[in-house]
Amino acid sequence: YKLTSAHQTSVTSDSYTMAALTQMLCVLSVAVAAQAGYLGGYAAPAIGYAAPVAYAAPLPYVKHAPVDYYAHPKYAYNYGVKDYHTGDVKNQWEERDGDVVKGEYSLVEADGTIRTVTYTADDHNGFNAVVHKTGHAVHPAPAPVHVPVYHAPAPYYHH
Template identity: 60%
Template sequence: MRAVTQLLTAALLVATCRAGYLGGYGGYAAAPAAYAAPAYAAAPAIVKTAYAAPAIVKAAAPAVDYYSYPKYAYEYGVNDPHTGDVKRQWEERDGDVVRGEYSLLEPDGTTRTVTYTADAHNGFNAVVHRSGPSTHPAAAVAVPAVAKYVAAAPAIVKSVGYGGYGYH
């Protein structure tokens, strides 16, 4: 029995391998002569012309700094009593050193003042100061109205009939 199984397995393997090859181009015959590809004349010879790149002459760049020296100073301030916006700022720069200060009025009535400096050696440094009394306005105590909620009793609906899917 085992020999028969091995023989059948070998025969199936050979049949499977042979079935993949149908001979030629998918088993089809060559195209008829009337549909043969047209004949073309030989392509003309290509003549390559060699071009020489122009010589690069490096000129010495002038040692001129085209960037202007960074130096500026500005100042501004806002004092709007209608909106309560009170702030001011000033800043000056001389080369790579920047110094400045800004202040603003906080909602609690204090004034926050920030003094800052920045340079290549120390980086950015800021010092914050608060001045003035901290006064918070008295909060109005509002007593919320309490609404009493009364839930209605659930309605019981009895169905009639429907093939035994409801109450009888």
């Protein structure tokens, strides 16, 4: 089967025309899709008016006041716990004025004595603590321990 040259020419020009038409349709569909914008999500269709898109105004420039990072440090605090059921009895206080810190804390030790620590700290002397222990240590008497006594078996002779 052989095609004539006139037929061959018409087939070739038809294929070029079809390719050009396909390309034009692709470009046109992309342009239409771009013009349409965002077409919505997965919500069910509803009847109503859509408000126009609102554009946010730029935020106003707010100038903050400078922060003084070298402010004079000064504070004072104290707290205390008195839970005689659990044996948690302690307290502490501390105050600071500039670079000088003074404070004290105390607690009840496991042996019943009270440990009190008074401390100071400054640039000249550094940290200094004085520990005081008051009261008498109470150690419970050891509980008696029952030690089982084992006897050697009586000798047994068999003839």
